[in-house]
Amino acid sequence: MTDKEVFDKVVNILAPYAKNKEALASATNETNILKDLEVNSSRLVDIILAFEDNFNIEVADGEADKVTTIGAAVSLIKSKI
């Protein structure tokens, strides 16, 4: 899977949780999931679980805490698939 494919899939997973749809439409690797996309912090766990299910990976507690930007999510997923 290329970075672009992972990136697109991550953006799709984030779509139902992002309140700021404009920021999502113009998302980059630097886009902050909580601040820029205005995702409710309580839903981060759901997003991580969606990553696990969609990419068939396992994310540890400590790793999940580091997923602050889309780029961080892509890097984490790429390191596991």
Added chain:
Amino acid sequence: MLNSQTNKKFLYLGLRVQRFLGWLFFPLLSSLLIVVMKYYARYHIYNIEEVREKYREICSLRKNSPLLICPNHLTMIDSVIIEWALGGPLWYWLNFKHFAWNIPAVENFKTNLISRIITYLGKCIPIDRRGSKEHIELVMSKVKFLLSEGDAFLIFPEGTRSRTGRFELENITYGIGKIIQELENVHILCIYLRGDNQITYSNFPQKKEKFRIDMELIVPKTQYTGIRGQKDLALQVGKVLKKLEDEYMSNFKADYVVGK
């Protein structure tokens, strides 16, 4: 490492001091709160005797196991109403571990000196919900320490007051799942509190409000580990609260449609 252990010792000592001072001043604080609740606000709880009897039974059943009280959340004084409902002042004073700690938002906690003193003596630990990860972890370590000491703790699974006036299962936070996962045999007392005139959230219930309380004790278990386990445990709590709400609506508010 040594520093971290020393800090923890001081932290836990601080909590024990807070608990002792809370106990010492409890007759004064509880009298004050009862005057405000009963005679100023004129609140009434329909089934207070039944609730207190059930809570005493639960407390004798759980012995020293951690007890986490998880209510729905509509006003800023829900925790006060629930504490009032669960026990009388003398019983609490003699069984102070059953008078639950809680974690109000820091903006409600530090408004003035009087509210700081009252909340300190009322077993509150302030939390800044937008605070750093380290701050949240510190508060959670206090919660786990007190629960492991046998003290009851009250946490709202929704994290904030329900904006729809109904229990919002989809907005539940999974922090309680993490606590349940990290401690042994955590008993969860799910409480549904609602006043006759409460349609949606507010700062305070209206004067002369009459409340009903329904509750159910569960000991959640999960086959999952990690964050999936935390979610599963938290959802088990949330589903019981949703069920209590549905029962309340069907028994007492058959014509209630707001927020549905």
